[in-house]
Amino acid sequence: MESPQPPGTSRKAITKSGLQHLAPPPPAPGAPCSESEWQIRSTVDWSESATYGEHIWFETNVSGDFCYVGEQYCVARMLQKSVSRRKCAACKIVVHTPCIEQLEKINFRCKPSFRESGSRNVREPTFVRHHWVHRRRQDGKCRHCGKGFQQKFTFHSKEIVAISCSWCKQAYHSKVSCFMLQQIEEPCSLGVHAAVVIPPTWILRARRPQNTLKASKKKKRASFKRKSSKKGPEEGRWRPFIIRPTPSPLMKPLLVFVNPKSGGNQGAKIIQSFLWYLNPRQVFDLSQGGPREALEMYRKVHNLRILACGGDGTVGWILSTLDQLRLKPPPPVAILPLGTGNDLARTLNWGGGYTDEPVSKILSHVEEGNVVQLDRWDLHVEPNPEAGPEDRDEGATDRLPLDVFNNYFSLGFDAHVTLEFHESREANPEKFNSRFRNKMFYAGTAFSDFLMGSSKDLAKHIRVVCDGTDLTPKIQDLKPQCVVFLNIPRYCAGTMPWGHPGEHHDFEPQRHDDGYLEVIGFTMTSLAALQVGGHGERLTQCREVVLTTSKAIPVQVDGEPCKLAASRIRIALRNQATMVQKAKRRSTAPLHNDQQPVPEQLRIQVSRVSMHDYEALHYDKEQLKEASVPLGTVVVPGDSDLELCRAHIERLQQEPDGAAARSPTCQKLSPKWCFLDATTASRFYRIDRAQEHLNYVTEIAQDEIYILDPELLGASARPDLPTPTSPLPTSPCSPTPRSLQGDAVPPQGEELIEAAKRNDFCKLQELHRAGGDLMHRDERSRTLLHHAVSTGSKEVVRYLLDHAPPEILDAVEENGETCLHQAAALGQRTICHYIVEAGASLMKTDQQGDTPRQRAEKAQDTELAAYLENRQHYQMIQREDQETAV
Missing domain, CATH: 1.25.40.20 (Ankyrin repeat-containing domain)
Incomplete structure (x- = not known):
């Protein structure tokens, strides 16, 4: 039977170009097809009864009277009342919630994320077909004619302007001259991120045999359990889905693990973007069971990479799971920082937190990143036999929250503050739903703990032996309130407690892959100086530590705190994890190729944008450029990165004769300004300060560089009129205003x-x-x-x-x-x-x-x-x- 007319498409277009075949092919014979397959799901179904082409629905505030099922089948239109709407994260169609079941009537399914296995599908193609979807709004240009799509500020428009593929994102005008019949059946390339997308042809659904008796099933199940206990973790267990990859040296298939609770619940929002760009079956919500099942299923995929979206704790969870599974070779792990501290992410150049960088750029960074090693350290804890009953604390524990660390292990003041935060968040989780609030709580707790002086006697209750050398006398002389055993350069949300490179001539340069720990002591003075570029007292670099405590002391392992009873702790190298480090984008810079050599100097205009204008006009590059305020001109070396460029920009307002100083409307730059990338995406986006050294000036700007200043007044609030003492500016429309022509009326x-x-x-x-x-x-x-x-x-x-x-x-x-x-x-x-x-x-x-x-x-x-x-x-x-x- 012929497929019904797609919503909003003219009959003429259907007749001439065969658009009635836009919907994906129906499920293979034997695939389940019932009312249950149209239930509202917001997660991928990995069960045996998973539906072919099932949508993944999220609530949306998109309003208007359009609905993808069309007027003929729209339930909300029949009821003539306002109802909630849902948006599919994988194909981006929007429907009224009651209209979801009506999608079956127009035969429209989502992009299929797997294929059926078995003899019935021998002739099924092994390539991926396009998943064509009608669009009422579309950015970019038509792939056929090169012209832009009709862009109206009309949310309720019923006119279909484009047809695009949910896989490769190719788009065509919705007319016969642009979208031809042959495009419907041709193979899909999977788009610009094809190297990281796991094709649906790799994921097969297996079927249980249906001709076995219940009794025999029970016997086999019991026998199966006995046998499986002797097998490896990946064997001896039936799964509804099987991964059969087709290896290619150019592919770097990616698994994305998202912690939806990290960074003030940022993860819950970003997961939808990954479902759009990738196969939904390669994106996993860690709140739905953790990473183990997915890693076991994909363990045989060649060149596999992992993207951990969350805080440092999320990364540690994934690395520990990889240890347990003993994958050979272990897949390298990249990081999208969503937590509060994100020190490991900063070390590997992923920045201190996610702002608004397009997910498409993040996927490119993961694909192009360099593979590096990261030391991981074991923590072996046993009770201190010399501690007496009077040294015991009822609230203390004999076990650490983690037995391995990637970033640091510390005890004293910082651990006590973290423990207070942890306990308060457990008691009132609703009060800790943003990164800013979390940081404010940390600051308040640290100040109160400082007044109480809870860690001032730390040196009297610990003994530290590093590589056989007793450092206790040195520690007692220093009288620190905090001792840190550091594996990476970053600590406490981006500070550098060991000091910046070149500042520690008595020690080897600090590295995260050299098999050495850095041991640092902090007094309250050095802890305070840490936030403004200071460092702690460098004690030693070592391969093994034996730490003995004589009473219960707050400790933390990679940010996980507890109050540990008197113990003997041994720290030794466990192994090295394989990580992805974000690379500097030299190869993609416009001026860094053979045809356009790097100039000796760049003279570039600097303009700044207010937060008000940035949020209001982010959808329109040209309007945002018009709303920007000129700051001045800087001259920098041709191969400057943004870190160097920042110093030149901040020097602008320090020059008494500079352009910024002469501007009557120019406010002083605030300390929180950041660079905006104006060239590599369809909109402006912020560049994290921790990643400035990775970006060249020529990569984010052409003739003008834009910066975001959160304290700058918006366009509507700026005093654009000239002051009475200032000369009136001339207009390009009117070179000589009448007010300058004498006493004009x-x-x-x-x-x-x-x-x-x-x-x-x-x-x-x-x-x-x-x-x-x-x-x-x-x-x-x-x-x-x-x-x-x-x-x-x-x-x-x-x-x-x-x-x-x-x-x-x-x-x-x-x-x-x-x-x-x-x-x-x-x-x-x-x-x-x-x-x-x-x-x-x-x-x-x-x-x-x-x-x-x-x-x-x-x-x-x-x-x-x-x-x-x-x-x-x-x-x-x-x-x-x-x-x-x-």
């Missing part, structure tokens, strides 16, 4: 209104600079902003918002309408966004008692109404907070 208000009506931006700008009043009103009390909105002039609206007094935002005409009422009634979404972000009230009502949201609803623009309702709630909350503060 200020322009009449009618001229300003006429310029706004005609969308004549240059004329309006000229009149304003000649002394025109931007608050002028006509006979119906309409402002210039009312007229600009009525004509849909975005450029004039932006100019008025930037230069007119704030009162213009909520000024009403004779029928009580503000400019926002008018824009909402006309469905002008971008203009509504401009006005709302400038600070207009969403609670004002017109003479009919309608708010802007209600005007949008009357215009049947439910998407715009939902946006305005969301911002209205936000304004109400802000107002309540201000009233509470007063």
Whole structure:
């Protein structure tokens, strides 16, 4: 039977290009097909009854009246009421929750993540087919004609503008001249990340034999258990899915493990992005059972790599599981830092935390990263036989939380602070849902512990022997409040307790793969100096440590704390883990190839962006560039990385004659500014300061480099008008303003209104600079902003918002309408966004008692109404907070 018409596609397009075959092929004979397969799932089903082409649904706040099943099958349309919506993370279609079952009627399944095994599928192709999906919005350009896709700010548009593949992300215009019939059946390349994607053809679903009696099954099961106890961890167990890889020297198949609770629950959001870029069966939620099952299943995949998304504790969990499974060779592990400290991630160049770098770039970094070794250290603990009953503590334990560490083992002050944090989070987890709050709690706990002086007598209760040398006398002279046994250069959220390279001439350079530990003592003074670039007292470098404590002392192993009873602890090298270190992108820099040699010097303009503008305009590169503020020009060597460039930029405002110092509107750079990558993705994204040494200036910018300054005022709040003592700037539209031509009469208000009506931006700008009043009103009390909105002039609206007094935002005409009422009634979404972000009230009502949201609803623009309702709630909350503060 012929497949039904896909939603929103014209019959003409279907007839000529065969679009009725866009849906993936139906499940193979014998595959289960029942109502249960359309249940709402938000995780991948690894059970025997997994459905072929099953969607992975997440709740979404996308509103509007469109639904992928189309008007004919849309349940919400029939009910004529607003219902919740779901978005499939793997193919990005959006449907109303009650409409999920209707996808069966249009024969639309998600991209298949496995294939069936068995004799019935002998003729099944071993290549991957495209998974074509209709799109109402699409970025980029058509692969056939090279033209961009129609981009309207219309969330409720029913028009299909593109057809794209969920695997390779190729996109075509939804018309016969661009999307041809042959593209439907051709093999899919899996896109730019094909080297790390695990093809669905590698993953086979096995079937249990159905002709066995229950009694014989029980006997076989009992015999199976006896035999399996003698086999390795990967043998003797039936699994519904089998991995049969086709090795290729160019492939680096990737397993992604995400801890959804790390970094203030960042992991729960980022997992959806990986489901889109990869095969959903190579992405694993660690809260659903841990990494062991997946690693056992994929253990025979050649060139396997692992991406651990979480904190250092998540990485340690995966490395310990790899130890238990004894995979040969062990797959190298990359890190996407989502935790609080992320010291191991910083050491391996993955940065101190995830901000907004595109997942596509992260996958490229994992593929291109260098394989390095990481020392891992065993901790063997036994009770101290010399400790008496009076030294015992009821709250202490005889065991450490971990018996191996990758970063550090420490005791004293820092462990006590971590223990306090750990216990408080266990008691009230809802209070520790963000990285910022976690850091604030650490700071407060450290200060209170400092006042109490709980670790001041640490040296009296420990004995330290390193490689047979007793360091106890040296420690007692130092009187440290904290002792750290360090494996990597980073500690305590990015500090360098051993000191920076070149500062320790009496010792060998510190490395994470040399089989040596660094032993460091900290007094309260050196701990305080650590946060501003200081270091601790370097005691020794050694291969083995014997530590004896005579009373219960707080200790921590890679951030996992406990109060350990009097013990004897032996530290020795366990093994080396294989890791992926993020590489410097020299090979991809535009100026670092044979055709374009590196210039001796680069002269580059620096512009900075406010956080307000960055968040409001992140979807539009050009608008964000326009909203930036010039800071000055720097001259740097042609092969400069961002670390060197930072020093030149910070020097700009220190120069009394510099461009930044001369600018009347330029605020001083805040200490928290960071670089923005303006070239390598479809939008700007932040570069973590810990990764600046990995990026060249020429990689993130062309003629201009952009930086994000969180303390810079947004475009709507900047004092762009010249001061009375400053010369008026000339306009490119009007070289000689009339106010400079002697005692000219200020322009009449009618001229300003006429310029706004005609969308004549240059004329309006000229009149304003000649002394025109931007608050002028006509006979119906309409402002210039009312007229600009009525004509849909975005450029004039932006100019008025930037230069007119704030009162213009909520000024009403004779029928009580503000400019926002008018824009909402006309469905002008971008203009509504401009006005709302400038600070207009969403609670004002017109003479009919309608708010802007209600005007949008009357215009049947439910998407715009939902946006305005969301911002209205936000304004109400802000107002309540201000009233509470007063």
